[in-house]
Amino acid sequence: MGKETRNIYLTNIPLEEAQKQYLTQFKDKNAFKKAEKIFVLEALDRVTTQAVFAKKSSPSYNAAAMDGIAVIAEKTYGAMESNPLSLKLGKEFKFINTGGCLKDPFDAVIMIEDIVEIDDATVEIYNAAKPWQHVRPIGEDIVEGEMILSANHKIRPIDIGALLAGQIQEVEVYQQPKVGIIPTGSEIIEVSEELKDGKIIESNSRMFSGMVQHYGGRPNRYEIVKDDYRLIKETINKAVEENDIVIINAGSSAGSEDYTVNVIRELGEVIIHGVATKPGKPAILASVKGKPVIGIPGYPVSAYFVFEFFLKPLLFQYNRQLLSEGNKIKATLTRRVVSSLKHEEYIRLKLGKVGNKMMATPLERGAGVTMSLVKADGILVVPQQREGYEAGTEIEVTLLKPQEEINNTIVSIGSHDIVMDIIGNHLHTENPQLFLSSAHVGSMGGIMAMKKGECHLAPIHLMDEETGVYNISYVKRYLKDEKMALIKFVKRSQGFMIQKGNPKGIKGILDLARKDIQFINRQRGAGTRILLDYYLKKTEVEVSTVNGYDREMTTHMAVAAAVASGTADCGLGVYSAAKSMGLDFIPVDWEDYDLLIPQKELNKEEVKKLIETMKDGKFLKLIEDLGGYDTKNIGEIIYL
């Protein structure tokens, strides 16, 4: 492998232009037009190729609209309360049920409630009938020859009902576009295979399959293809034969083993390589034998967006369906967002309605962070011409979840602990209508978020260096304007996480100054970092002597993972994280991990449910099983 095989020249075409240019290629004469005749009973969500006209009227006869008797209207004239008319069964009336057929000479129905049966063969009526009263005329529902559905119509359940009522048994629909999905890369493996260093589980193709299904296509996933020019070429060729659209995943950047673009150039035409979006830049948009072939970058978030940018509109186009813009709402940005003028950027957001304001907090922006997309409630698009937005700006957000769900979400911003995930899950299990979202910005970040009204509650664990008391003094110092409370949550054991068996013989804080020890730290503002600084100061260990002091992680689990992998020897964190990664643990202190909340929120139904959940036996058991937590005072409220 050498530098000479690399291909680093991508274009930088604005998304809208790229979409227009590419999608137009597959519109008119080259458009997907495969039709098939299928049973109406199997036609749900399929799209008609042509108008459908009723074969029969419904009802196909004049039908009684009520239970009662069929009469000849003309022969009922003169009947009145004071002068009832009696009718003889057979010639003068017949019993009839709703839906029954009204036959010559009968031309009206009198309701059963309005007659009196005199004997088995005689009734009396008290009112004359008007011709065709209480009769559903032929075709009231559907008239023979009437257009039931137009062409290009996606068949809904009610349409199936109407088609059957019009005696249509079969309908011509577009075939679902078949999308061939080719995962490539020598480093990727199936989820069922053993996961070794250097190997990554292939997951994008499975995400694509789901998206194809949601957007009206039929996914057709191929086996993983190694980075081999010949193999990739063979597989693309085969897939183009067998499908209507082909996706090749990974291999779309300009990297050295990225054969895809060269293979496609050989097989067909690369229309665009490189789009001015982040994520998604290295997308390959090509045409092979008149069929769309799209190279999608490997990072999961890029993969998702490139699919949304190009495959989704293509599938909608092939299905002749209008692409909806999605639900949009206004929200206030809680953090500054900086973006480059080079591209349009798609930022994942957590949303939360705090008071009357919808607050939007940006999530991690790395294209490799799938969870940023799993957790996202909405998307902010920063246009190419903008360098970003200041905190506090009102922005437009495209929702990824129903707004009801966001409105029903308790927003937590602050320190991270796995108990937040667990209580959120338990709350939602017991109350499916309620959600808890937690953003991890550290304790001080939580206090600042609370001050700015960005969250309903903030988990914090901040030790007062003077008194050793947790949280109270910080709240009093930073949040003077509003009456606050602390909901006591857990006491937790903080300590040094070290490799199993303690190979480096770490005993405590003083070892952090050792030259052979690599430390891994938490981000600024994290309570755990404040705790570390407190101990370093107390023991007079100079920050500059701690290797790795500047290497920051944002969660306990990430610190534990770094120690477990050997890229660090030691980190400060909670017992439960060390335990779950199989690490040894040197306890340092017990700290109070509490939920800061404005007093006025305490009476809200969802907060009451949260406190109820805290005290629930099943939940307490889960926390105890984690180890390193003390739940003695859980759910107590301290008014500040």
Next chain:
Amino acid sequence: MGKETRNIYLTNIPLEEAQKQYLTQFKDKNAFKKAEKIFVLEALDRVTTQAVFAKKSSPSYNAAAMDGIAVIAEKTYGAMESNPLSLKLGKEFKFINTGGCLKDPFDAVIMIEDIVEIDDATVEIYNAAKPWQHVRPIGEDIVEGEMILSANHKIRPIDIGALLAGQIQEVEVYQQPKVGIIPTGSEIIEVSEELKDGKIIESNSRMFSGMVQHYGGRPNRYEIVKDDYRLIKETINKAVEENDIVIINAGSSAGSEDYTVNVIRELGEVIIHGVATKPGKPAILASVKGKPVIGIPGYPVSAYFVFEFFLKPLLFQYNRQLLSEGNKIKATLTRRVVSSLKHEEYIRLKLGKVGNKMMATPLERGAGVTMSLVKADGILVVPQQREGYEAGTEIEVTLLKPQEEINNTIVSIGSHDIVMDIIGNHLHTENPQLFLSSAHVGSMGGIMAMKKGECHLAPIHLMDEETGVYNISYVKRYLKDEKMALIKFVKRSQGFMIQKGNPKGIKGILDLARKDIQFINRQRGAGTRILLDYYLKKTEVEVSTVNGYDREMTTHMAVAAAVASGTADCGLGVYSAAKSMGLDFIPVDWEDYDLLIPQKELNKEEVKKLIETMKDGKFLKLIEDLGGYDTKNIGEIIYL
């Protein structure tokens, strides 16, 4: 059959109360809780029963984030532009691709762009590397033990990606609630059976099946059960055993053959029978062996709404999903709506954006008119306490279609002709983004709708009795305030539609006065009725001598259907309708069927497309094939 078996006592409980009372029954201890373990690859749209935690980190090793070389950061210090550092392959550096594993002792990556290869075993670098630069640390995407999904979460494509990345292969989900659907009624038949008088094609169960699928359940349709107490009881019993929810269709009113409620009373408990809604009043809400059993009325529109009222929230409840309220918009009502204080009424609406206003026109209100639901764009709910709304009121509408579709719809209100359906279909076939909706209110109705700004165009055919010239004088008389135009559409042949072979020997207008002739008329304001009145006057036939003059239909096809069925001997209408119903036809006149449109609309893209469609050869062929149309001047514009 007699009156004594009838059961006419229904309750009249407000919908919200009925929903609350009924749904609560199936919430806590009785709730649906069946779980199953399935492969993640098959878990799309399924709902988790418990939180899912990552089994492995992703990446599970420290991975190169760029193509380049792996180096030991410490050993690169001092490298700079003016003083390049050379590194030896093996001990000092290794080539590495994106995703490659960074192994001890290497702890940083330098991008391939930033090195110069000196020979096969040597490179030069110009900048020192910082530890862990261009490295995706273990767990950057997902950390082992991290919660990927909470309980009660509906799995999306991106979630499948995240689960696989966390090496999850199986996931526990709720079983899809199985919904047994029992169609009952001696008059209903399968669509494949021969349709005779007195028989109706069973279609509701198929609509329900589609709705069950859309709402996350599994439909399980039973064969049609005749109106037989024992059979119905057996089938319900069986269905309760085999399903989680049971629907019995028809038999829920208080009619004589309506055994359902009695059968259910015998098998379990009827919780509510009768809800204060229209349509939907006779719904039966019951519980048999702790499972919901719901009796749904037979009329298709009632059936649809009762499903929406009770089955939809039940399925969402069983799937632990929040029921969204649906998209709502404001619109202006074009017609007065009168409703009873007895119930909450659900009115189907056509919507159209005319100018800047969203206009809402009520559709037919009969519970038997499936097409009113097929055509509906939205629903207006008239609360129980209201007697209705005046025309011009701003109302809230729940959308049944995406708003984009409504915004892209050309709204036609006026006279009915099948060519309107055909051109709408052709327009939408050629331009899937455009829609044409037509409401049938007759020519005069169209002119009034235009005057009130309720439509984009109005198809009219109104003969000036003085001059014999069509349309122009009416437009000049009624629409003085705005510059109008007529788009010439078709000349069409109007005449008397009579039964095949003319059994009654009808020769023309004078025969309408015959005692043995039943006529069927069009509604007031219809151009065809005006034409009839003109000829009656001209030939001095008294209206009172015409049998059936007061029996009104709103379309040519409905008139033709009445004649075809023998309930009328004669009606006035267009040739194409007579032809499609196999009737004989006595031509009376050729009339001009034109599209009235404000001049300012003529430059709009969608109107241009419509005129383009009119002149399209394929469309002209379709119209010619119908017979009775002359398209000589089609697409010409007359400025008035």
